[in-house]
Amino acid sequence: MIKNFKFQKSNFKIGAIPVILISLILVFPELCLAQDVNIKAFVSKNKINSEERFEYSVEVSGKSTSLPDIKFAELKDFFVLSGPNQSTNIQFVNGAMTSSKTLSFVLKPRKVGQLVIGKATLEFKGTTYETKPITINVTKANPAAQKQQTQRNNQNNNQISSDNIFLRSHISKKKAFIGEQIVVEYKLYFKVNVRTYELESIPSNVGFWTEDFDLPQRPQIESEVINGVNYQVATLKKVAAFATRVGDLELDPLIVNVEAVVASRRNRRSLFDSFFEPSGRSVRKQLSSKKIKLKISALPEKNKPSDFAGAVGGFNFNVKADKISAEVNEAVTLKIDLSGAGNIKLTELPVPEIPPDIEKYDPKLSSNISKKGGIISGTKNAEYLLIPRVPGTFKIKPISFSYFDPVKKKYFTKTSGPLVLNVSGEANPTASSPMAGFSRKEVTMIGRDIRFIKESTVFQKISDRGYFSGTLIGGFILSVFLFAGFLFYDDHRAKIDGNIALKRNRYAGKLAAKFLSEAHKNIQMDDANLFYKSVSAALSKFVQDKLNIELTDFNVKNVETALKKRQITDDIIKDYTDLVSECDFMQFASNSGSQEEKQNILEKAKVVITKMEKYI
Incomplete structure (x- = not known):
């Protein structure tokens, strides 16, 4: 859920900042002037007729409580009906302070045509900051056309303009x-x-x-x-x-x-x-x-490496073994690591060439793809288990990896150094290798996948029993009653399911309780957005389902009218509408309130729903 924020007057949000820190900032504002400022200008609309008014605003922001003054351009082509009207905003988020100051004018054009509002400027620490000029397209006002447009706007009051x-x-x-x-x-x-x-x-x-x-x-x-x-x-x-x-x-x-x-x-x-x-x-x-x-x-064919397999981006490549000396039949781990940014998820790792006297098992593959920030990156790893079967000195050939860098528009090949493995001990020519061809997981399973056949079975004689015992007859009678109860319940459910309004009314309380339960969990998880969203859903869905109000007709006026018809007092109605508006507002407020404040809102919602249940 998202929501628009318009200008607001003197919105001072402190949070849990110590009083001493605030006092220092207010007394010594020059301590906060270490950061640059930003300035921007904007209007409420850029296409108007000669009789329309619009708002022109300039906002300056920065990490300072003492923002520099703004020098406005000359507004000679406009009547200044109001302004400058100033609003300020100071926020503390995770201990960092930001502030902004907005000055706005209500203007009316003096003539038709393309009118330009010049640059607004300010001086800060020897640097000049300026806004972009704004062009206002002004057409001649036509009373008849304006009246027709007003009528169309009134008729299309339930539509949203594509400009908005x-x-x-x-x-x-x-x-x-x-x-x-x-x-x-x-x-x-x-x-x-x-x-x-x-x-x-x-x-x-x-x-x-x-x-x-x-x-x-x-x-x-x-x-x-x-x-x-x-x-x-x-x-x-x-x-x-x-x-x-x-x-x-x-x-x-x-x-x-x-x-x-x-x-x-x-x-x-x-x-x-x-x-x-x-x-x-x-x-x-x-x-x-x-x-x-x-x-x-297509990728260039010139200078394309023979081992290129389609990797595009920027990568790092590394090959290493956990040991270079081992005994016969002692496991050695060879690890291949690839990291970087690009199409790494589609990239295949190269396969090493292992001497025939070293037994190689299927690799353990792993990857970690990062989807944060502005680019896809990550790592890929292959871990091979090697077991030398005879003594000697073995060389594992260098392993290479090639990729294309689209920024530099050229191919790169990264090659590992040769790995030398010294194997000592004596080979056992009579010993077989029953694990050859199996992966490490399959080797682990050997010895656990065999189930032995039982050679003897003990039979027990079943005693003679009557077919018409009391238990059997009682069970039969009970099954008849259960079947009849099932038919009654099924018929009752069919009637409820066929009446949508009755079904919504019947389950409104349970649904509201479910949303409030989710809101209580979100307090403990410190998720403000989901908390206020759950409370708002509990309040809105409860009234919609109880009064059978469709979503398109759910607004403050219709809700107040419907609740008054149910003889609900004005105090309860006001508590309900105020609470719904507060929840919608707090979902996108910078300071979403403490856990105690959220708990208080949750309790208010429970009380309001409980009071309303007595009437609807």
Whole structure:
């Protein structure tokens, strides 16, 4: 679940930072000026008519409580209706402090055309930081067209504009060699309240082998300015693609279903109503990224090593034995290690050539693939068990591994040194090698897979018994009653299953208890996102199932109306709606609260559900 965060006034989040540290920061703010600052400018919309207003904001952030002043560009092409309005934000995360300051203006264009808001600048430690200029496209206002547009907006109030939410794919490169790693990120951009999302269709990507990167269950929300407009951004999926054939290939689009809240325009009291109380209608929208076209080239034939087997990337190769001196029939371990970044999962390790007088068992293979960060990397290992059968000096030929480096666009071959094994002792020519041809696991099993036949059996005579004993008759009567009870239960269940509303109402309490139990576990696991998600699901699903309300009709107004019809008091209704809004808000707050606060919210949810069960 992800959610949009709009501007908020003086949001000061402290957490568990000691008071002494805070006092030092406030008294000596210059101690925190060791880090650079960032500055960005954005607008609420970049396409307007001459009668529309929009918001222009400049945000400066850094690891300092004393942020430098901003020098704004001249706004000669706009009427300044309000501003600058300032909001600040200070956060402490894992002992590190970050702060930001946002100054915003409400503007109205003086004329039509392409109007440019110039660069905003600031000076910090002798360095000048500046924003990018923003172009505003202003068209002439047409009262009739504007009225029609307003009517269309009112009619489509349950729809989400593509300008407010969309899905984009970002690719590390569009031209690559076969087997070269290509990183693709699918990002959701939004300016609305997004409650949930689910992946509808995963790209099949024919002609590629893909590996998903590990992403946190709670998507990290960042901000990005596109054409002067600020969006919240969440990475939904990140994959590494390796082409398995040459030519013009395509990566399929990702399809995502999102559920967002279209805020009600009635009775709006302030700018922050839609944030603190996301009333409105839940709307589902399907989003799709665009297909990605790639040009895949073949690896060069020039200077290709004879032992090249398709490894593409950057690798390290090592071969070693655990001993160089051994006795006859004493085990020696030969280990081959490969590490690096690239198509390592598809790469085969080279096979060593072992002298015929040394018995070689099937290797023990292992691998560890890392899917974190921005590239797929890992290790592969092969461990061979060698047993020399005769004394002497044996040489194991050097083992080589070749790969293609797409950055340097050339082949590399790494070769191990020769291994010399000195074997002492005397060979036993009469001794056979019963374990030859078996792996170590199979050798271990020998002696445990034989089961002996029992040569004698003792039979016991069965005593004569009556066929119509009391136990038999009682069992027969009991089976008749059990069968009749089964028929009654089956008929009862069929009636419940046929009535969806009755079934939802019947199991609403159990489902809510299940979600609350999961929330209690998440307190102990210190997973704030799953905790608030479970509590929100318990509260929402309980009312939806008890009152048979569909998800698309589940909003604050409809819930309040339905609960009042059941004669539920206003206090209970307010406690319920406040608790649902708090849970939705806290899922993406930087400071998610202590365990005591979470326990308090859990207890409130139990109390509210218990009170409501008396009425519905």
